[in-house]
Amino acid sequence: MSKNKEKLKKVLHKEGLRFTSQREAVWNEIISSDEHRNADEIYMAIRLNGVLVSRATVYRTIDVLVKNNMVRKLDVGVGPSKFEHKMNAPHHDHIICIQCGRIEEFMVNQIEDLQDSVAKEYGFKLVRHIHQLFGICKDCQ
Amino acid sequence: MSKNKEKLKKVLHKEGLRFTSQREAVWNEIISSDEHRNADEIYMAIRLNGVLVSRATVYRTIDVLVKNNMVRKLDVGVGPSKFEHKMNAPHHDHIICIQCGRIEEFMVNQIEDLQDSVAKEYGFKLVRHIHQLFGICKDCQ
DNA sequence: ATTTCTTTGAGACTCATTCTCAATAAGGGC
C-alpha cells in the first residue's frame, strides 16, 4: 500500500471516520497535482477520471484533510477558496498578483520565527496562519 | 469641515465619484468605532442613528474605502468579513482565537520589512497583505 | 443474518455579497 494511502487511513482512523473509496478518490486527486485548485475543479477532475463522487463529499473530505494538515486552504481574495496538498511540500506562504491571479510561493524562516514570538507574547497557542502578499507581478506592471 | 470629511471628499473626487450623504453616513459610522464590525453591523448601526442607507450602498461604499486604504477588510475565517477604519491607527495585523473569535492586534516592523524583501525578490509591486495568526487564546486553552 | 451506525448523493437551502433598473439626486454650466 502506498505511503499516501497509509497516511489517509491513519488520519481517518484518528478522526473515527471510515476509509471509503470516495475519500480515497478525493485524496488521490488532490495529491496528483501541485496546482492551486478550487473544490469544483477537484470535483470535475475526479469525474473526468470516471469516478462518481458528489460535490458534497468532495467538500466534506477536503474539510477533514484541511483539519488534519494534509491540505492547505487558500483564500485568494476573490472567488472560491483554493486548495493544495502538503505532502512532501515544505511549508510556504503566497504572493498573489491581483491583476492576473498568478500565485508564487515564498518561505522566510525569520518570519515564521517572529510569528511564534507574537503568539507567545499574546498567550496564544498557534494553530495555523494566513500570510498572503497581494500586489502586481512583473508581467502585469 | 472636519478632516475626516475632507479625506472622504478627496478620495471620492480622485475616484471620479460624487460626495453623497449616504457615503458620508457610512464613513462616519465606520470611523465612529474601533471595533471590528461586519457590513451588516455597520448597516444596522447607521439605521439606529435614524439615517436610511441601503445595504447595497453600505457594501458599495465600503468597497471604495477599502480600495483607497481608508478601511481594512478582515477575513476572519468564518462568517462575513469584518472591517475597521485606518484613520490615525498605526498599521497592524491580527491574531485570532478560533474558539471564541477574539481578535488582538499586533505589529512587528521586522515582519513588515521582510515582506517588502519578498515582494522585491519576486518582482511584485506590493499593494496590500493579509497576515493573520489563528490559534487558541489564553482563556480558551 | 440482523442490527447499528456511518457515509453517500441529489438537490434544497443558506447567507454574504452583487446585480438590476427605475426613481432620485449631484454637479457643472448658464
Next chain:
DNA sequence: GCCCTTATTGAGAATGAGTCTCAAAGAAAT
C-alpha cells in the same frame, strides 16, 4: 436658481460557494 447630464440609490432579485437534509446504501459489530 434652473437645466441638463450623469451618477447614485434602494428594494428586492439574483448569484454562488458552501452546507445541510434525509432516504438509500454500505460497513462493522453481534
